[in-house]
Amino acid sequence: MPEKTYDHNQIELKWHERWKDDALYKAEENSSKPKYYVLEMLPYPSGALHIGHIRNYSIGDALARYMWMRGYNVLHPMGWDAFGLPAENAAIANKTPPREWTLANIEKMKRTHRRFAFSYDWDREVTTCEPEYYRWNQWFFLRMLEKGLAYRKQALVNWCRECATVLANEQVVDGCCWRHPAAPVEQRALEQWFLRTTAYAEDLLRDIAQLEGAWPERVLTMQRNWIGRSEGAEVDFEIQGYGPVRVFTTRIDTIYGATCMILAPEHPVVASRLPADLQAQAKQMTDARASQSPAHAEEAEKEGFDTGLKAVNPFSGEIVPVWVGNFVLMGYGTGAIMAVPAHDERDFEFCRKYGIAIRPVVRPVDGELADASTMTESWGDYGMVENSGPYSGMKSEDARREMALRAQAGNFGKPAITYRLKDWGVSRQRYWGTPIPVIHCATDGVVPVPDEDLPVLLPKQIQITGKGRSPLDEVPEFVNVMCPKCGQPARRETDTMDTFVDSSWYFYRYCDSKNSTAPFDTKKIDYWFPIDQYIGGVEHAILHLIYSRFWTKVMRDIGLTRYDEPVRKLFTQGMVIRNGTKMSKSVGNVVPADEVADKFGADTARLFALFAAPPERDVDWIDAGVEGIYRFLGRVYRLATRNTGSAGGDGGADAAVLRKAHQTLKKVTDDFDSRWHFNTSIAAMMELVNQLYAEEPRISAAAMRQAIEILTFLLAPFAPYLAQELWEEQGHSGALIRETWPDFDADLARETEAEIPVQINGKIRTRITVPAGLDAVQLQAAALDDDKVTALLEGRTVVKVIAVPGKLLNVVVK
């Protein structure tokens, strides 16, 4: 009888068809099983499904299947990028209305996904472009508006002339548009909607403690730095003829050393008090900074000019000049600083360049105050405060506290905390995304759309104008509305929301996707949340993963959830690299998932994605390597299909083979339960198969059947189609995934003898074979009894013997 060959297409399509209308492990409501919510965010916002996506799926998918077979009630929906961002990209590329494209895309996804992971059947209706989802995005927005967490203000935004749209900060790469590397991003002042993430800065920072140990330390560090808390004080300097101008400083203890005040070029004082030529100079600085590559910001020469204005130091009463400096940022603190050149590196550089006085006021605890005339650099450490009126002789730490309290008492300042984190600009002038649900009325101002009028949907027919305004502006039936308050003609807001809004709470909606009266039912959330395991690329560390934490806290505060944090454990997987660059649609180096799946099958694609490297590490995609996995699956298939009958070998190798099988089962189980180093799990399976091939004539039919059954289980999380096929070949009819993951048999897995290397002075000289399980004394005795060892020790004095049971033996001789 000719041997069967592994035909991945036939097998995968067969089970694809059979599983079509059977959600194999759709999560069960009200299950008594322990629950497990595993979710993936896809690695790159880069368009259609590619091999990087497969890698992401493969991890979550294998884990979900494993947990399911371990008896958990598993919820494992699909990551958000697959629906959200590809629509954006395709809409840009194809210039077609996003909604239609997205729906078509979803149809396509459903087909492809079926091949990759049948678990994605869960709630396919949940998509971020669905009208119901818009409704609840808008509902959240209105709640935030009520609580003052959403607001509108004029702000400078990144603008790409080529795209004719505003860009998020993260879409600006080296000062240029991420899609147009040659097009410098411009700054434009536009009315923008913001969400007040800064209101939760303290919360976001504090609750990082809850994530400690369960999230990668790297991600937590990035979030801490991104939030960037600094403790200090605000102080008013009275500008003569203008009024008080507030500065933020972390070193109020050095205030007696402040020899000038420096304003950001965008500071309001500049526009309201300076002559036209100086305003022009300030404008130039702003422009220069806008066009300069952020990568070189620090190397930029410090520039500035004297405004001619004078300010009063509230502590010393000293009158100091007011300057404008290009290194002072309007977006941080108050946009104005007191310059203390003696104790701040940047101030030192600036003041020395422009000949502004330098005055040290802090000395090392056991040292002298520096001499201003000989200083070559600033001294930024804490020490003893000198020449500072009543504060002289205090430690810096004490002076900081005392002076901040003094400022508060005198009503010219206060202790203050500043965050680097900025409010989240959510406005987009785009033709997709959730419309922001407000109406602009000439008499009533900004009027929220009443809840009962939600959702506000995008118009179906949109002309892409490229004119630098939202295309929605050009659609009269969308824009022209009646004011809900006064009934007079009004204009609808045409900004749409950042798609990161969608991704901020989609995982809640997955738990209750058809709810039409609320974003979700809190009781259903209670069962599933927090997410047990979230898997995704590290590039989301300070974007999506901050936004979604923020959103969860807002929902908690409006009573929708009881959780501080949405995700219990986070795993960040490595990127897929090809030809030295990370795979991305914009670079055009993607390996399309469909191609790999067509040629080798989805099982092979997934297995290889996991085999190439441990999941947390970046992996270089080499096409040739896939064939090795394909060969392996073919070997498994042939071995299993030719060993289904009762004919078998003589059984001489049964014990060894069953031992190997159970050791492999233990190894794979351990990998799932701890490290997720699936590359070694798969290698172990290969070893088992290699041994089965080598010993085939000496394995009885029963032992072979047992070994192959174990192998089938081991493959189930990684290669579900093949595993199911083998399950059927073995005479079973049901779904393998519904079987229980087997326990390994410790007795069968135990080695009977061990080969122990014998070292002399740390160098391996020989090996001895001993019964397994000898303790140190027995091992030593066995070694010294060995002929070869005795020969090697001939004529030498044994100083010491180190015996490590089961590992090795080292004889130290003279």
Place this chain on the structure above:
RNA sequence: GGCGGAAUGGCGGAACUGGCAGACGCACCAGACUCAAAAUCUGGCGAAGUUCACUCUUCGUGAGGGUUCGACCCCCUCUUCCGCCACCA
């Protein structure tokens, strides 16, 4: 500049807690099967030296030092690469 990660054969990687370096796979070489090729199966495969041969010896985990009976693993110094942040007062 700050923080974090990494460096092992021709390649991806393994060695889990200080105990046999190179598992497993790719590539390559040889053999079997075949008219032939593909597929498949079997064997070899870090470097240098050595033996007719079974072998054996030395070197070897980015560089240099240290700790230890023993170091890819721990400590110190350095090099290179990658990621994120970066004039944050």
